[in-house]
Amino acid sequence: MFKINENYLKLPGSYLFSTIAKKVNAYSEANPDADIIRLGIGDVTLPLADAVIKRMHEAVDEMADKSTFKGYAPDLGYLFLRETIVENDFKARGCDISVDEIFISDGAKSDSGNIGDIFDVDNKIAVTDPVYPVYVDTNAMAGRTGVYNPDTEMWSNVIYMPCVKENNFIPEFPKETPDIIYLCFPNNPTGTTIPKDNLQEWVDYALKNKAVIIYDAAYEAYISSENVVHSIYECEGAKECAIEIRSFSKNAGFTGTRLGYTVVPKDLKCNGTSLNSLWARRHGTKFNGAPYIIQAAGAAVYSEEGKKQTREQIAYYMNNASIIREGLKNAGYEVFGGVDAPYIWLKTPDKMTSWDFFDYLLEELNIVGTPGSGFGPSGEGYFRLTAFGSLENTKRAVDRIVNK
Amino acid sequence: MFKINENYLKLPGSYLFSTIAKKVNAYSEANPDADIIRLGIGDVTLPLADAVIKRMHEAVDEMADKSTFKGYAPDLGYLFLRETIVENDFKARGCDISVDEIFISDGAKSDSGNIGDIFDVDNKIAVTDPVYPVYVDTNAMAGRTGVYNPDTEMWSNVIYMPCVKENNFIPEFPKETPDIIYLCFPNNPTGTTIPKDNLQEWVDYALKNKAVIIYDAAYEAYISSENVVHSIYECEGAKECAIEIRSFSKNAGFTGTRLGYTVVPKDLKCNGTSLNSLWARRHGTKFNGAPYIIQAAGAAVYSEEGKKQTREQIAYYMNNASIIREGLKNAGYEVFGGVDAPYIWLKTPDKMTSWDFFDYLLEELNIVGTPGSGFGPSGEGYFRLTAFGSLENTKRAVDRIVNK
Numbered sequence: 001m002f003k004i005n006e007n008y009l010k011l012p013g014s015y016l017f018s019t020i021a022k023k024v025n026a027y028s029e030a031n032p033d034a035d036i037i038r039l040g041i042g043d044v045t046l047p048l049a050d051a052v053i054k055r056m057h058e059a060v061d062e063m064a065d066k067s068t069f070k071g072y073a074p075d076l077g078y079l080f081l082r083e084t085i086v087e088n089d090f091k092a093r094g095c096d097i098s099v100d101e102i103f104i105s106d107g108a109k110s111d112s113g114n115i116g117d118i119f120d121v122d123n124k125i126a127v128t129d130p131v132y133p134v135y136v137d138t139n140a141m142a143g144r145t146g147v148y149n150p151d152t153e154m155w156s157n158v159i160y161m162p163c164v165k166e167n168n169f170i171p172e173f174p175k176e177t178p179d180i181i182y183l184c185f186p187n188n189p190t191g192t193t194i195p196k197d198n199l200q201e202w203v204d205y206a207l208k209n210k211a212v213i214i215y216d217a218a219y220e221a222y223i224s225s226e227n228v229v230h231s232i233y234e235c236e237g238a239k240e241c242a243i244e245i246r247s248f249s250k251n252a253g254f255t256g257t258r259l260g261y262t263v264v265p266k267d268l269k270c271n272g273t274s275l276n277s278l279w280a281r282r283h284g285t286k287f288n289g290a291p292y293i294i295q296a297a298g299a300a301v302y303s304e305e306g307k308k309q310t311r312e313q314i315a316y317y318m319n320n321a322s323i324i325r326e327g328l329k330n331a332g333y334e335v336f337g338g339v340d341a342p343y344i345w346l347k348t349p350d351k352m353t354s355w356d357f358f359d360y361l362l363e364e365l366n367i368v369g370t371p372g373s374g375f376g377p378s379g380e381g382y383f384r385l386t387a388f389g390s391l392e393n394t395k396r397a398v399d400r401i402v403n404k
Numbered sequence: 405m406f407k408i409n410e411n412y413l414k415l416p417g418s419y420l421f422s423t424i425a426k427k428v429n430a431y432s433e434a435n436p437d438a439d440i441i442r443l444g445i446g447d448v449t450l451p452l453a454d455a456v457i458k459r460m461h462e463a464v465d466e467m468a469d470k471s472t473f474k475g476y477a478p479d480l481g482y483l484f485l486r487e488t489i490v491e492n493d494f495k496a497r498g499c500d501i502s503v504d505e506i507f508i509s510d511g512a513k514s515d516s517g518n519i520g521d522i523f524d525v526d527n528k529i530a531v532t533d534p535v536y537p538v539y540v541d542t543n544a545m546a547g548r549t550g551v552y553n554p555d556t557e558m559w560s561n562v563i564y565m566p567c568v569k570e571n572n573f574i575p576e577f578p579k580e581t582p583d584i585i586y587l588c589f590p591n592n593p594t595g596t597t598i599p600k601d602n603l604q605e606w607v608d609y610a611l612k613n614k615a616v617i618i619y620d621a622a623y624e625a626y627i628s629s630e631n632v633v634h635s636i637y638e639c640e641g642a643k644e645c646a647i648e649i650r651s652f653s654k655n656a657g658f659t660g661t662r663l664g665y666t667v668v669p670k671d672l673k674c675n676g677t678s679l680n681s682l683w684a685r686r687h688g689t690k691f692n693g694a695p696y697i698i699q700a701a702g703a704a705v706y707s708e709e710g711k712k713q714t715r716e717q718i719a720y721y722m723n724n725a726s727i728i729r730e731g732l733k734n735a736g737y738e739v740f741g742g743v744d745a746p747y748i749w750l751k752t753p754d755k756m757t758s759w760d761f762f763d764y765l766l767e768e769l770n771i772v773g774t775p776g777s778g779f780g781p782s783g784e785g786y787f788r789l790t791a792f793g794s795l796e797n798t799k800r801a802v803d804r805i806v807n808k
Contacts, residue, residue, distance in 0.1 A: 001614035002583040003524035004674045008682050015688065043475035053468040056697070057461060063661065064457040070660040071447035106510050106662075106692070113690030117545065120407035137689045141521065179406035210405035256474040256696045257467065258510075270408045278412050284419065285541045286517030288510070292660045293460070294695055 007143045012150065016133060016374035017041055023358070024368055037397045039324075039385045040368040042188065042343070044253040046316060048297075049309035052252065055300035059293040073289035075280070077104025077261070081295045084302040085261060089246070095233035097263055101276060103283050104298075106290050107260040108218045108247035113138040114286070115214060115243060115262065118278040119180060126159035126178030128171045130189050130375030130382070132216070135182040153377050162378040163190060165347070169336065170198050177209050183232075184216035186223060189375045189384045190345040191321075191337020193228045199235055206241040212268065212275075213242040218260075221251035221314055223340045239265040243275070250342065252301045252310045259290055259298045317342045320394040321387035327398035342387040345372070357383050365400040411547045416554060420537060420778035421445055427762070428772055441801045443728075443789045444772040446592065446747070448657040450720060452701075453713035456656065459704035463697040477693035479684070481508025481665070485699045488706040489665060493650070499637035501667055505680060507687050508702075510694050511664040512622045512651035516586075517542040518690070519618060519647060519666065522682040523584060530563035530582030532575045534593050534779030534786070536620070539586040557781050566782040567594060569751065573740065574602050581613050587636075588620035590627060593779045593788045594749040595725075595741020597632045603639055610645040616672065616679075617646040622664075625655030625718055627744045643669040647679070654746065656705040656714045663694055663702045721746045724798040725791035731802035746791040749776070761787050769804040 020040055028034060048056075062068035076082065082099040090097040105111050112134055121143050127135050136158060139145050146157030154160060159178050161171035169192035171183070183202065185194045194202075206213050215232040223230055232238045244263040248254035264279045290298075300306045325338035334347035348357040354371030361367045361383075372382030387394065424444055432438060452460075466472035480486065486503040494501040509515050516538055525547050531539050540562060543549050550561030558564060563582050565575035573596035575587070587606065589598045598606075610617045619636040627634055636642045648667040652658035668683040694702075704710045729742035738751035752761040758775030765771045765787075776786030791798065 002527050002616045002674060004677060004679065004682060005522050005524050008522065008685055009677065011685065041476070045470070045473070045475070047470050047473040048467045050468070053464060056464045056467075060457060060460045060464060063452045063460075064454070066449070066451050069449070069451040071449070072445070072659045106694075109692040110690060118409050118412065120409050123406050134689060141686070141689070212406045255476045256693075258692060258695045270406060273408060273413065275408065278408060281412055281415065282545070285538060285545065286514060288513040288662060289660075290510075291662045291695065291698055293697065 005141065007141050010148055011137060011140055012148055016370070019374075020358075020368065020370065024362065027362055034366045036362075036366045036368060037389065037393045038368045039389050039394070039397055040370050042250075042386050042388060043255050044250065044388050045390060046253055046313050048253055048257065049301070049306055049313065051303050051306035051309055052297045052300045056293055056297045059296035063293065070292040073292060073295065075284040075289070076100065076102065077289065078292070078295045081299045084299050088302045090231060090233065093230055093234055095231050096239075097233060097265065101263055101265050103262045103264065103279060104290055104295060105260045105262060105283075105287070106258045107249060108216065108245050109134055111245050111260055111262045112214065112216060114282065115245070115279075116142050116144070117282050117286075118275060123179035124157065124159060124176070125180045125182065126161055126174055127182045128163045128184070128187070129160040129377060130163065130372055130379030131182070132184060132188050133375065135214070153373075160376065160378070163187070163192070164378055165334070165336065168192070170194050173205055177211070179211055181206060181211055181213045182216070183213055184218070185228075186219040186341035187337070188219065188341070189343055189370065189372065189379065190382075191341040191343030191384075192345065193223065193225060193340045195227050196229050196234065199229060199232065203232065203235040203238045203241060207237050211241065213238075215242050215244045217244055218247035219250055219341050220246070221310070222318060222342055224318070225340050228340055233263070233265075239267040241268065243268065248298055248301060251314070252306075253313060254298075257294060257297065259294050316391070317387045320389060320391060323394050323398055324385055324387060327402050331402040338387065344385045344387070346383050346385065348381050348383050351381070354380055354383055365397075365404060367397050367400060409545065411545050414552055415541060415544055416552055420774070423778075424762075424772065424774065428766065431766055438770045440766075440770045440772060441793065441797045442772045443793050443798070443801055444774050446654075446790050446792060447659050448654065448792050449794060450657055450717050452657055452661065453705070453710055453717065455707050455710035455713055456701045456704045460697055460701045463700035467697065474696040477696060477699065479688040479693070480504065480506065481693060482696070482699045485703045488703050492706045494635060494637065497634055497638055499635050500643075501637060501669065505667055505669050507666045507668065507683060508694055508699060509664045509666060509687075509691070510662045511653060512620065512649045513538055515649050515664055515666045516618065516620060518686065519649070519683070520546050520548070521686050521690075522679060527583035528561065528563060528580070529584045529586065530565055530578055531586045532567045532588070532591070533564040533781060534567065534776055534783030535586070536588060536592050537779065539618070557777075564780065564782070567591070567596070568782055569738070569740065572596070574598050577609055581615070583615055585610060585615055585617045586620070587617055588622070589632075590623040590745035591741070592623065592745070593747055593774065593776065593783065594786075595745035595747030595788075596749065597627065597629060597744045599631050600633050600638065603633060603636065607636065607639040607642045607645060611641050615645065617642075619646050619648045621648055622651035623654055623745050624650070625714070626722060626746055628722070629744050632744055637667070637669075643671040645672065647672065652702055652705060655718070656710075657717060658702075661698060661701065663698050720795070721791045724793060724795060727798055727802055728789055728791060731806050735806040742791065748789045748791070750787050750789065752785050752787050755785070758784055758787055769801075769808060771801050771804060
């Protein structure tokens, strides 16, 4: 008789964004005339850049002609894309990453979920708290996280590293030594970053403790501050302890176009086995590449026009971020993030819980955001707003909050 | 200290198609003027159908306009695609499958690899032998297959079901009862099928033994014989024991465009837990959908024009199959498959091993095929040729073999 993976049954039932959607739908149905502004889910709204659209049309035409048609892609992804990534994302920042350390994928969510495949079940993970739920949930599915306690909203076998205003949202070294450390900077959901020196300390810590860092750099394109690295490989020694996950979703609006990549350096080894070879095996056996058309589109992001146009998109979103940030600050809110990331993380007023503030915003101001507690227990008392809406809606939402 | 998944180290080193590529490259370098015809890897060569190209261009334009731009897709895939799939692939064949039992993915390789996630490590798998390597390799990665014996080329904890000419390539019920049974019909690599009655017996067997069947129907569009089902759900009771994996790679030439889907019926349960809910959780947590443009392209395959054009592509390949099949038969070869599948499976002449015949074809006739033993021990003494080449090359290859 076949048996299911019982770890799935340990997962708490409701997913944050489903719960939000249900609440919003219920409110909409009861109040059909409500003019709801959504600053909740981190989905982009601007159309793809012209350079990307142009290249996609060309690539579609290539698929229509026998002489240029593309079948199965190379296992690691097309060389034209990996070469331009190496050049722009690494060489340009002084990082020595080679094309066979880049693995093109269908996105950072898949990669951050699947990367667990190459690690033993018996590894203790550490996550920042609050955190992007995928890291924890996928480790729970693999049986790495122990038992879930619905009261504390914590797993028994996960090391939580609180990131709160008291520590400037920078994780401290935990008491217990982890094997796998998930870091995401600029951070989702807090919108905050880590100075290069602090990240270097984390790299040193990982090297000393033979831990591996899974570094999610999905939001690097939003960095404007000096002294914040775009890649963990800007830190010394990171190639021996870190895997970096990158996304086209937020830097080029590819949330519905799907493209990402993961860097697994050959110097990252466990008892002499390179993790690069393990990931290559996983990639070649359980995945068949991102579509040619999408890989071609990804390369266009790095063209001169593509860079210019995607920078404009980011500037548009970061202008929204600034409007939210400054507006709320002036209205007396305590706000974080929104400088190097498209997320604004605010302290709920009057010691409201995250969900109470959610209900208040929805019901009184018809604004949808995300309760901080949905990202982990240390998110309680915080709230996330995203800068991915239209300029007009962003302004209207801020006006509603300020004038209340 | 972090630990890797040691199961990866148990995998035999060289992947079949890499070994072939190395041999072919070495021969090419030594014989730069050799006019090599490749009938090895199962990759398509015809460009995408006009209806698909047209729809992709439109979808690209939708991504260029704010009012039609698409961000994150629905978890299970766009409803327009799932609805047309239900209508055309299931209702039209009398199968009662609903839209929330269809999960759109980036292809059958990913799905057949990832489906193992929702099962316990402690399940015994059964595979036909020869077999598509992904089923076994991904189970090996998960730790389900025991130890690999390089002499027998078999894993200690896998049930192999030989499919050879003596049993018409139809697997027999194994002595030991499996928990998970992988079946692929029309079959890769043998190109053979299973009559509906025999498949019904397998469904009955799975129901009786509380086993689950992973049914890979990637080649169903090539079926021309009566009495061969396109979906396992044409068999009674299959919704309670079978998961079906489908691909756009071979029915519409999407090998480099990447689209597939998996059917997990809600009636398929283990101790009251529906596997549909587990796969939904996996899909929503470790995957973020196939690109909108590609899903739109997939729906165009089911349009009237799309159906007509992809049928023509299949007819083109099946004409090649017939040329190979008849040509080799007339030349005295014993051939199988090639009627309901784009693969021709032949008995090597003069009791040559599969690799000896590979070398002979490459060196004497400059034709690349795939040694049957690469797909499993029962493939020894067989050889696979594919119908995915051009008509011209297919004819030339057959002429070379016949005139030798």
